[in-house]
Amino acid sequence: MKEFILDIFTLRFMPCHRIKERSLVLRGKQFPVCYRCMFLLIGMLCVIPILYFRIIFSLDLAIPSCVALNIPMLMDGWTQRMDIRRSNNLLRAITGLCAGLGLSILSVSTAYYGINTLFMFLK
Numbered sequence: 001m002k003e004f005i006l007d008i009f010t011l012r013f014m015p016c017h018r019i020k021e022r023s024l025v026l027r028g029k030q031f032p033v034c035y036r037c038m039f040l041l042i043g044m045l046c047v048i049p050i051l052y053f054r055i056i057f058s059l060d061l062a063i064p065s066c067v068a069l070n071i072p073m074l075m076d077g078w079t080q081r082m083d084i085r086r087s088n089n090l091l092r093a094i095t096g097l098c099a100g101l102g103l104s105i106l107s108v109s110t111a112y113y114g115i116n117t118l119f120m121f122l123k
Helices: 002-009 035-044 047-052 059-081 089-122
Strands: 023-026 029-034
Touching: 023 035, 029 035, 035 059, 035 089, 047 089, 059 089
Parallel strands: none
Antiparallel strands: 023 029
């Protein structure tokens, strides 16, 4: 149990490369994930205001929005991996935030419509 809690607090469950030049370093301590993964998690926390304000997108809008918000991150990572260009931490943060927001929109909308569909069958 102690190891599980340590894994959660150190974000070991994240499949991140943890390269020091691409991670936030405060007072000599490196954050456990890179900028892209950190802002992906922050973007996923946008699920809280989306739920609080009951912002529900139709699935016809949620799926394309999620795809569109994830494309910049995929393109940034792919072009960097193919040595086409070199990314920077600001771009990694922006694309990670967009991707996290897209995943939040998709998860809230699919959960909402999934639960409504389930209740329709239970009636």
